[in-house]
Amino acid sequence: MRKVCIIYTGGTIGMVPTEKGYAPEKGALNKELSNLKDLSAADMPEWDLVELDPLLDSSNITYRDWNKIGREIAGRYEDYDGFVVLHGTDTMAYTASALSFMLENLGKPVILTGSQIPLCQLRSDGKDNLITSMLIAADSVVPEVCLYFGNKLLRGNRSYKSSADRLIAFSSPNYPSLASAGIEISYNCNLILEKPDPEIRPFKLTEMRRTSIGVIKLHPGIHFDVFAPIVTKNLEGLVIEAFGTGNMPNYDEELPYVIRQAIENGTVVVVGTQCAQGKVRLGTYDVSSQLVEAGVVSAGNMTTEAIVTKLAYLLSLGLSRQEIHELMEGDLRGEMDDRM
Ligand code: ASP
Numbered sequence: 001m002r003k004v005c006i007i008y009t010g011g012t013i014g015m016v017p018t019e020k021g022y023a024p025e026k027g028a029l030n031k032e033l034s035n036l037k038d039l040s041a042a043d044m045p046e047w048d049l050v051e052l053d054p055l056l057d058s059s060n061i062t063y064r065d066w067n068k069i070g071r072e073i074a075g076r077y078e079d080y081d082g083f084v085v086l087h088g089t090d091t092m093a094y095t096a097s098a099l100s101f102m103l104e105n106l107g108k109p110v111i112l113t114g115s116q117i118p119l120c121q122l123r124s125d126g127k128d129n130l131i132t133s134m135l136i137a138a139d140s141v142v143p144e145v146c147l148y149f150g151n152k153l154l155r156g157n158r159s160y161k162s163s164a165d166r167l168i169a170f171s172s173p174n175y176p177s178l179a180s181a182g183i184e185i186s187y188n189c190n191l192i193l194e195k196p197d198p199e200i201r202p203f204k205l206t207e208m209r210r211t212s213i214g215v216i217k218l219h220p221g222i223h224f225d226v227f228a229p230i231v232t233k234n235l236e237g238l239v240i241e242a243f244g245t246g247n248m249p250n251y252d253e254e255l256p257y258v259i260r261q262a263i264e265n266g267t268v269v270v271v272g273t274q275c276a277q278g279k280v281r282l283g284t285y286d287v288s289s290q291l292v293e294a295g296v297v298s299a300g301n302m303t304t305e306a307i308v309t310k311l312a313y314l315l316s317l318g319l320s321r322q323e324i325h326e327l328m329e330g331d332l333r334g335e336m337d338d339r340m
Helices: 028-034 063-079 092-102 126-139 225-231 257-264 286-294 304-316 321-328
Strands: 003-010 017-019 021-024 046-057 082-086 110-113 146-148 154-155 179-181 185-188 213-215 236-244 268-273
Touching: 003 063, 003 126, 028 046, 046 063, 063 082, 063 092, 063 286, 092 110, 092 146, 092 304, 110 126, 126 146, 213 225, 213 304, 213 321, 225 257, 225 286, 236 257, 236 304, 257 268, 257 286, 268 286, 268 304, 268 321
Parallel strands: 003 046, 003 082, 082 110, 110 146, 213 236, 236 268
Antiparallel strands: 017 021, 146 154, 154 179, 179 185
């Protein structure tokens, strides 16, 4: 009998309406699950539920909660065929990305899912998301941290929340889905990462530490000086969401103060793109050439969610700035793999 562990962190799927809007409530998800007959169907795996305390709206998730989830998985790693992490949709792609880096040499599915409508409400999308995620977690085909939503299984560190109100709320524009659930669940096996041999590459959890990372999204006419207060010696990483292939204004003739100062302070400066699809190609235009000379990191086609969490992970490993620069520009967990 296959066995799946469900870890409930909070999020809409188990929320209840309150005077101040939807909020998670202890025990409410368990009550909904006990009413779901499908969970005891013959084809379903055995399952256990672990409810984290406190339950969170995912806007409140921090690296501490990522560590908690990581520890829950690592502590039960040998006891289950796979894991389903129930999570709020708002920051689900960040948690999926963070876990993909923290869970090294993963050999089992870790599937994040949730819903846009609570299980306790009419038309909830939670039931299918949960049941299909459990079947995928029990299948052992995908040894990756994934996000399942709206019939698609996406690589976690390639996904982002692209809709605030559609039931198909996540997209992965730079990598195709790993599986789709129609009448059957069909896996795109050639796109899935290889299962590591545990004798040679044993599973390992790396916990995150508190890091200071700033993200600046450019807009036309941006005044860089307003960001000056954030570029202190304490800023460890600065992510610039630039235009197109990594372009930014050079109307001041010189590199904006924030970037110059950050680099002088030893901050890792990463340039990503505001475009959902495609990649950063620094030096293609005059307006990005000075960034190359200054020594910024090119984020390739990583999502901002992957950039921020990968940076936090590499900083947590205590590596040098140069090592972090090199690893940021290479693929660790399929987050910038070009295979399509
Ligand atoms: N605010 C909720 C959360 O992220 C939204 C959701 O779960 O869909 O926890």
